[in-house]
Amino acid sequence: xxxxxxECSREFDPESPTTFSTAARRxxxxxxxxxxxxxxxxxxxFIMYYVTQFAAWATLGxxxxxxxxxxxxxxxxxxFLYHVTNAMTSAVPIAFCASxxxxxxxxxxxxxxxxxxxxxxxxxxxxxxxxxxxxxxxxFDMASFVD
Numbered sequence: 601x602x603x604x605x606x607e608c609s610r611e612f613d614p615e616s617p618t619t620f621s622t623a624a625r626r627x628x629x630x631x632x633x634x635x636x637x638x639x640x641x642x643x644x645x646f647i648m649y650y651v652t653q654f655a656a657w658a659t660l661g662x663x664x665x666x667x668x669x670x671x672x673x674x675x676x677x678x679x680f681l682y683h684v685t686n687a688m689t690s691a692v693p694i695a696f697c698a699s700x701x702x703x704x705x706x707x708x709x710x711x712x713x714x715x716x717x718x719x720x721x722x723x724x725x726x727x728x729x730x731x732x733x734x735x736x737x738x739x740f741d742m743a744s745f746v747d
Contacts, residue, residue: 639725642736645692651681656674656678660674704722
């Protein structure tokens with residue numbers, strides 16, 4: 601007697617595991633992908649910072665002067681962008697934790713990842729976020745922008 605899959609009518613032999621899959625069903629991928637995408641959060645913060653700076657420049661007609669032109673008093677559009685950028689900057693630690701959890705979940709879903717490679721991925725994630733924290737705090741003078 602031949603057995604057939606009800607979905608596709610393909611034949612299989614229940615005595616031969618090579619004719620069917622015995623793998624367990626994979627968990628949903630969207631939570632892991634969402635958390636893994638959190639690693640791009642600093643890029644969004646940088647983009648919003650420059651969008652806010654450009655809007656201030658366009659409103660003032662010149663580059664905003666540091667400690668002279670308060671972003672909150674330039675205009676409603678700049679004020680809105682300023683508050684969005686401020687909120688995004690405040691959420692950076694949350695995004696770091698979420699992306700780190702996403703990386704750990706991603707590594708847990710791949711049994712072929714060796715411990716050495718997993719450690720390299722984790723160290724790379726932490727170093728990339730360290731660079732992002734440094735740039736947000738020092739290089740782009742975000743500390744004075746978000747007061």
